[in-house]
Amino acid sequence: MSLATFVRPAIAAPRTHVPLSVALAQAKSYPLPGGPLSPDSIARLKAYANRKPRPRDPLVAETLGTLAAVAKATPPTRDPLSLGSVAAPKAEAKAKSPPPRPLSRKSIATLKAKTLGNIYYDLNRVGKVRINVREGRKITTDRTRYWHECKKATNFISKMVNLVAGLDDSYHSAEGLALSDEVDDLLQRIGWEGFAIAAYSEAFRRLLSLDQEVDTQLRQEVLEALTANKNSLELYGRVRNIDWRGLLLPYSNDNIRYMGPALKLVKKFWDRHPHELATPLDGGDHVVTPSYDNHRQPNVTKNIWDPADWKDHVDPKDNPEINVTMRWAHVYDLGCCDFCESPHVCRCEVQSMPGELVELVKTADRGIGVRALWPFRKGDILGEYIGRLIPDGSRSDQTYALGWEALSDPRTRGIVSIDAYYQGNWARFVNHVCENASVEYRCRTFGDRAAMTLEATRDIAMYEELTVNYGPKYWKTRQCRCGSSNCYSARQAEAPPKKGRARKTGMRVPLREIKVGEEEQEAVTGKGVAEESQALQGNAGDDSENIVGGGEGEEVLCPDPSSNVVMYQDPPKNNGGDGDHPEKDDHKDKNYVPEDDSDGDDDDPGPTVVEAAEVMDLSG
Ligand SMILES: C[S@@+](CC[C@H](N)C(=O)[O-])C[C@H]1O[C@@H](n2cnc3c(N)ncnc32)[C@H](O)[C@@H]1O
Incomplete structure (x- = not known):
């Protein structure tokens, strides 16, 4: 085969329209391959050329007529693809179109x-x-x-x-x-x-x-x-x-x-972390830096476990190095993961995003508070209560102490206290109301630990202040200013004070069932749980008031999973603190003690003293 076979033939010149008479004349004179046209063919061609038009289908005629009429009546509009500039009557068309229905x-x-x-x-x-x-x-x-x-x-x-x-x-x-x-x-x-x-x-x-x-x-x-x-x-x-x-x-x-x-x-x-500054709500321009007892309150993102806090408080056979709220510690039975139900350490996490959509505000009469910057829905998990994990009751000032309690043994109820007076996150600034609180504390197990979450108990409006119920005991020695008609302080003022042993006055939430000893294990399995919880309500007397959040004596063993939770069923990979994910690496640390930059000494993360309630001008 020669190369010429593959050469494209030249494109033919465009055909021009030739009138039939000329075509016939040409046909007669041209030497066509089949010879000149026969008289029959010529007659057929003539008949075709002179044929009468067929009557049009009435329906088609009507449709075409309507379209022509519409086209005549409608002014030309801009063809979106054409470059021709026919002015589009946009404003007129808009004025003629019916106004949009107003929203309800x-x-x-x-x-x-x-x-x-x-x-x-x-x-x-x-x-x-x-x-x-x-x-x-x-x-x-x-x-x-x-x-x-x-x-x-x-x-x-x-x-x-x-x-x-x-x-x-x-x-x-x-x-x-x-x-x-x-x-x-x-x-x-x-x-x-x-x-x-x-x-x-x-x-x-x-x-x-x-x-x-x-x-x-x-x-x-x-x-x-x-x-x-x-x-x-x-x-x-x-x-x-x-x-x-x-x-x-x-x-x-x-x-x-x-x-x-x-x-x-x-x-x-x-x-500055966003939760180390509070917005003035009273119309002033001064941003407030949260401080307590003249100590600035820095934000931390993880609970802190310092063995030094525990060395005098744990059983000599136990190791103060071990953070008892970690699932791998096996000191308490923290149960299965609330979200993926895995009995083992899993990779479930609570998202941090809701906590980024809240702000600290300076209230008129209750110090710093927290406001929602998102319309949260009932059941949303807004974040965790973070602070230093210390033995329950080891600090006399219980203002920011949130106690974790075990239900199974009323004598050793207090286990861990999350004390956020110095290091903590935004959750410590949620103020109290005696009625209709918008969030509650819940003890949850997920990932590699047990954690105290803040969850919406009802829909929360945009810019609404978040509120929680600390429980009446908290207010035995303090004056509540929630203003509700059922305010604990108002009721306590009416009732004569009860005699009895001194009680812890922090906020308290039940920890899930614990395995303190073999004999208690029976109580927490099968029939044990509900009965135990009931018995506690009975036994607890006034102590049951301590329990905030899930309600008095409420069983918190199997809370419902929530939507804003990231679930992974695989166990976490031990990343060995490779530095790729500094936050996560720290989080996987057995015991996390953040660096303190107040005095340059990591071993002594003491509070930073501030001169007075520190303020700065928003306008710079
Ligand atoms: C856990 S802290 C909450 C944050 C606190 N407002 C602050 O500025 O750090 C609890 C303290 O807030 C104040 N507080 C919270 N709710 C209150 C209320 N309803 N009435 C009066 N004081 C309240 C009390 O001083 C209480 O001891």
């Missing part, structure tokens, strides 16, 4: 809470990505992600600057209401700093975007809520080191309305 009150309330929650959620996410980028963790994905977030925020601020400067009207709302007025109002109330912080949130950008056709009422309510919580928004963004100033600096010479004060230098909070 309930829908507005739900959407408002979700939008506000999403704004905080977005800021938290961007803040975490920025920290990862800054610290060089997970570098490629986070860098790209952060770059995209900055780009979106920059574009948004540029549009808003143009809007405020009256150069751009593309952000006017569909209803004809000038959105620029709302933006102007908002800027006056939350300032450019709050605005630029919120610009990093997709939810906020959508709220002010024309494309999203947000209900006017909903937008107004969300903006009002943001205005009322301006301090919260600003501190939340700043303590997460959101780079809001970087967005405004390009306009520093443009004399943009209200922008001057926002361009001043402000303090950065790189060194």
Whole structure:
């Protein structure tokens, strides 16, 4: 076969239309392969050319007529693919289309809470990505992600600057209401700093975007809520080191309305955990640093077990090095995992995200409190009560002590106390109410340990203060200010004081059944559990009041799994503290004692003394 076989033939010239008469004349004169056309063929061709058109199907005719009429009546619209510029009558079409049905009150309330929650959620996410980028963790994905977030925020601020400067009207709302007025109002109330912080949130950008056709009422309510919580928004963004100033600096010479004060230098909070600062709720501008007894209260993320706390308190045959709340310690029978039901150490974890959506607030009369920045649902596990694990009752000040109790042996009920007076997390700042508390403490087993969780006992509204019931005993020596008609303090003032042995006055939660000795093991198996729990209710007398959370004498052996739990059934891989996951490595440490940077001495993590209730100005 020659090469020429594979050469493509030249493309034929396009055929032009030839009238039939010419074709016939040509056909007669051309030497066709089959010879000239026969008279028959010529007659057939002539007949075809002169045929009468068939009558059109009436239905097809009608449809075509209607379409033609519609096409005539409708003005031409822009073909999305064409480059031709037929002006699309967008505004007219919008004006003619029926106005969207207004949302019901309930829908507005739900959407408002979700939008506000999403704004905080977005800021938290961007803040975490920025920290990862800054610290060089997970570098490629986070860098790209952060770059995209900055780009979106920059574009948004540029549009808003143009809007405020009256150069751009593309952000006017569909209803004809000038959105620029709302933006102007908002800027006056939350300032450019709050605005630029919120610009990093997709939810906020959508709220002010024309494309999203947000209900006017909903937008107004969300903006009002943001205005009322301006301090919260600003501190939340700043303590997460959101780079809001970087967005405004390009306009520093443009004399943009209200922008001057926002361009001043402000303090950065790189060194502070978000839960080491509290938002002032009373309208003041001063951020409060939580402190107790003139000791600053640093945030820690894991329970601390220091053998030094236990050496005088454990049975001589036991080892003070062993943290009894760890499942592998086998000192107490902590039961199966609450979530995957594995009898062995598993990899289940409670997510940290809900705890990132709460803030510390300075209340008027109860010190620091905690507020929800997300509309939590009943049953949500919000986080863990973290602190130093010390022998129950070994510290006289029980203000932040949450006691774990064993149900099986009333004589040795107190086991471990989580004392958070110095090191702890946000959970220690949840204040008390005597009625209708929104969260409860629960003793849970999961992963490699037993932990004390805070769980929502009912739906919690956005910005609502979280509350828990410490139990009446806590208030025997203190004055409750919850203001409820059934307040323990009010009732105690009426009732004469009871005589009896001195009782521990911390908050108390039952630990799950323990295996103190063989004889008690029988009581906790089979029939034992329910009866034991009942007996305890009977026996306990006033002591049953100690039990908060699950309710008096409530059996907490098999709590329901919750949704915000990460479940893994495989046992954890011992990563040997390779440093890849510093938090997790620490967590797998048998005993975790965090470094104390207060005096540079790791062996003596004593409280940092502060001069007075330390405050700093939010406006830098
Ligand atoms: C576990 S701490 C809670 C955080 C505390 N507000 C703070 O600023 O650190 C418990 C203390 O908070 C205060 N507290 C909490 N709830 C209260 C209430 N309903 N009435 C009065 N004081 C309350 C009391 O001083 C109590 O001893």
